[in-house]
Amino acid sequence: MLQKSSLEFLNQLKENNNRDWFAEHKKAFEAEQKLAKSFFTSVGEQLGKVDSIERMQIYRIYRDVRFSKDKSPYKNHFSVSFARTKPLLRGGYYLHIEPGGSFVGGGFWEPNAADLQRIRKEFEMDDEEVRTIVADATFKKYFGELKGEELKTAPKGFDKTHPAIDLIRKKQYLVTRSFTDKEVLAPNFQEEVLKTFQAMRPFFDYMSDVLSTDLNGESLYN
Secondary structure, three states: OOOHHHHHHHHHHHHOOOHHHHHHOHHHHHHHHHHHHHHHHHHHHHHOOOOOEEEEEEOOOEOOOOOOOOOOOEOOOEEEEEEEOOOOOOOEEEEEEOOOOEEEEEEEOOOOHHHHHHHHHHHHHOOHHHHHHHOOHHHHHHHOOOEOOEOOOOOOOOOOOOOOHHHHOEOOEEEEEEEOHHHHOOOOHHHHHHHHHHHHHHHHHHHHHHHOEOOOOOEOOO
16 A cells, blocks of 8 residues: 555655755655555556566656756656557556646557557548447546547648547547545555556557557568
């Protein structure tokens, strides 16, 4: 379980996001970071029993402020991602712990140009399967709808009047489920995280099939 002390520390850090305060509270940070890492590792171990995970990345608390207007040196959250084993399995899982802003997410955050074009061409050719997946009751229950940044108009080479233009315009294909602080601290939070990851699988498996085949459905990796 995650502990109330972790959320309390993150709240204090939000109010005192400076190097002097952090240095004074370094031992408290290390204790809370250890608890978070233990939880993330446990989630990863359980996820690895039902999916093939090639990498777990626990993100550092330190912000890269070089290109940001916000010069706060520290993040106000703990987070981790789990990457599925490429090239046949695509999609990534993400867990974000922040007071008042915790969520589980996943999908395709920054698909490269070739993958994005392949996805768009698939939707241009046939969007029935993906619409069936995102209209499924379980998908709707956990995520509501498919999210992600999108273009204001059609990408180059695509018809802006195409019936699937709402999908084709997207630059990201993401799903998220928010959690309250009470839910994060509940004994069944890890179970709910794993259920949420599992609910992403039909979408991930469909997209994996798209990205590992050509437009004729022939495997790219045989």
